[in-house]
Amino acid sequence: MAAKFGTSGLRGLVEDLSEAVVARHLRGFLAACPHGGAVHVGWDLRPSSPAIAEGVLRTVAEAGLEARRCGPVPTPALALSAQAEGVAAVMVTGSHIPADRNGLKFYSTAGEITKADEAAILNAAHDRNGPGGGVIRDWPGVGEAYLARYLAGFGQGALVGRRIAVWSQSSVARDLLVRLLDTLGAKVVELGRSDTFVPVDTEALPDAWRGQFSEWVAEGRLDALVSTDGDADRPLLVDELGEVWPGDILGAVAARALGARRLAVPVTTNGMLEQMGSFERVERGAVGSPHVIAAMRAMMGAAPGVAIAGFEPSGGFLLGFEAKGPAGPIPPLLTRDSVLPLVAVLSAAGNSPLSQLRAGLPQRFTAADRLQEVAPARGVALLEALQDPDARADFFGTPEACCDGTDGLRRTDAHGRVVHLRPSGNAPEFRVYTEADSTRAAQALLEEMLVRVADRLR
Template sequence: MVTKGVVSLFDSDENKISHYSKGQSIVIPAAMVNYKIVSEQSSEVFITRSDKRIIKPLSEIMQQKNVKFGTSGLRSHESKLDRAVMTALVKASLILEQQRSAYLPGQKIMVGRDYRPSSWPLQSMVEKALKECGYQMIDAGAVPTQAVAWGAKQAKVPALMITASHNPLDENGVKGYRLGGKEILKSDELDLAQVMIDITDDIYFESKSQQNNIEEKENDEKIKMLFIKRYLNRYSSQSLKGLKVGVWLYRSVGPGLMFEVLQGLGADVVTFGDENEFLSVDTEAIPTEIVNNLNEKIKEHDLDFVVAFDPDADRPILLHQKMGFIHGGQLGMLVARILKIKKVVVPFTLTRAVELSGWFDQVKRTDVGSPYVIEGMNELTPQNKFSELDGSFVKNNNSLVVGWEGNGGFLTQDLMTRDSFLPLLEVLVAYNKDPESLVKMFKELSSYVYKSDKVAGFPTSDTKKLITSLSEPRWAQDNLKELGEVSEVRKFKGAIIIIFKDEARLVLRPSGNTPDLKIYVDAVNQGADKRADQLISWAKNKAPALAKNIK
């Protein structure tokens, strides 16, 4: 806390402990639980602490509350995200921002959320914590995660997004952004964990039932409009004229805004679905019945494309009437190719077509998660040669670096977080301008089949046992005989990578957010599609039993 005038710190016996001039930081001794701060100009008591307090590092509070950081941000069952956790996380984030950028009390923090029933109560807890620390909240409302990041960048403020992404309805979490909409990276999480937090014991032990009786209020529509304009300004108003696009509606924060963008670019837009139904759609493991249903909608409404999202709308879904379902890993490749990018960053789980296609001069592989992709992009960005997507042009393609993930989220240097709108729109605009060229580009990828899936509810301990056993080449060969001869086995970033003699590849890893076994396969040459399906089927149907039998 920084003083706005001349103040003194007193203990509970009215003894003056310290004196502070205007602009100085007030430091409260950790052992002092009862104190007050008084203005010497007006004798006004503006902070009093006379209650029992708990002073611990954020990591200890998170451990005791049984919550942790996942692949990107904090996620947990909603019952564990109480006021103590939310207050501690907010305070740690603010303290770190104060230390790094002198972002002092009196300023604003942007906060957005998804449509989960628990998201608004959690945002209310965040607002209370911000007020305790002397900050104001900009309520972005229910918007895509990248809309919060973009709004924070434009407003030059830090931000928080309340969401558990594609996780089940009864889970939730927080994704953080530093000043200017810069996504919190893994190194930042390590620093956050060490921040000492001072909260009252009534907050620490407050029951969850006391925290949910909160009425939702109006939010700032300006953030939504700012986000929509990002894309309307990038393309001409007739970019999608003549194109018929379906938007799948369910309880996601993306479809409504995408509808406005598509109409603004001249598309004929058809909507379908139930916007009141919440679905936990993982774009890396979309159920076959959903893909089939969306394909039926294409036929029913004579659509060129169908677009959709996960619940917080930072992961896209795209289907075409002829090309079919376009996997997120392929979508990223198409967009980078359309933009004529030469340097790309992708997770190690993505298809080897990124290298084998010859489309890119430099490919950097990272761990799974947008924070790792961002770190990789920073490493490849030449000093003093930062380039941005600007309007409908790309400036200086040779130094521009982009990244994407298997979920379809696309990262650019002007928005360093997963963006789902840009990749969808780039493909739609390119197709509408020259459909033959885009279809030809997609066919170039057809010889590299890439698929992903998961086994939900698979204990992380079982996944780790399976990966450890498979890392032994002889054990792997003995237990994978039905899949063919194994030519290489290696552990990488907590995952197992198995390459077969026919060059097919199987990657298994534990999810960073949920007890799921994540599966990634790619295959090449004739029969690649069936080969990929064989590997997926084995991983889903036989790997769990194999893991259970490992002692």
């Protein structure tokens, strides 16, 4: 698995991310994208990340720039700090994928890079040494500034009276999240801290984990359980009934609570958004934060001053305007964040159960999972075969209402049920998403389609 750009960032097996490979891409980034003379460098808690980060720091200094060692910090915290300083950033993380893989996320002075930037980086990548003369400096305080963003927006008493567990596992945000919730007034319980890396994909949680969450919530009489993926750009929320909130439900409620009027989301996002009556416009596009950001920027350019936000089914939330929190302003941040949607929804619930907040939404339900160790070429071949209407009729076995090829294949049948198929852009996986009018129907459809897809891929 050679290192390559996926839906968000450069990814590859650790053995393929040699210092030479990392340096080549980093030199391309510094040549193709504005950097402001310095680069903030952070990393997640997977075993390979610190060494890769040190290689990034050396390459930045070799290029004659100031390399700022920010330590293990959440990706959105690193992006926020670089934005405040007007400089670039590189996060060493494989996000939610297993520890045998890793990657880099790049931020220019304009923010998270675009797909056009990725192409420019590849074109500018080279193996020539830089002129030298740069320096490496420790840069503390990134996490503190991140915490301050939410304290200023929500206030120290925002969660008083709430009993909340943090499933710490190996999230790089685990200590910050415990501190934040405690400072906001919640009674915090820490669970499941791990010294080994746990790949948490918020769109494909194993049933055993869901069962454990439900047990913890019941035993602890919790109002909520929260967590994030490895680099803390994807949130996880479990309510007082032990139910996991899908990321797009969390994003929708957070966007409404923060006052967003227009949304940019991937095509895979729950179809209830248009039924909520809370948003003037919902723009749907390809999967991946670069596509969401591009859509948000286009919307912001066309309608300056309009409150625009974006999010993904993974729950990662992007704020394109200065929102008004209960205690103060929350500045924009155009990169996926896990903490803002969690705190916004917990705060919006007030003293009411989280399940009550969710029950008031239009009743459309989603499910998602993925088949692992699927070569990308096999997934692409399946989608190409399903371009033919007769092939789709045979494969799905139900009458078709419409079919969308924006990113993969998204098919709606005559009963309003949705199946979306797409190869992962980050790993050798094939993802399956379903949507129906009940949780049971969405899950049953998902299980049926996983079997059909697996049989066809074989």
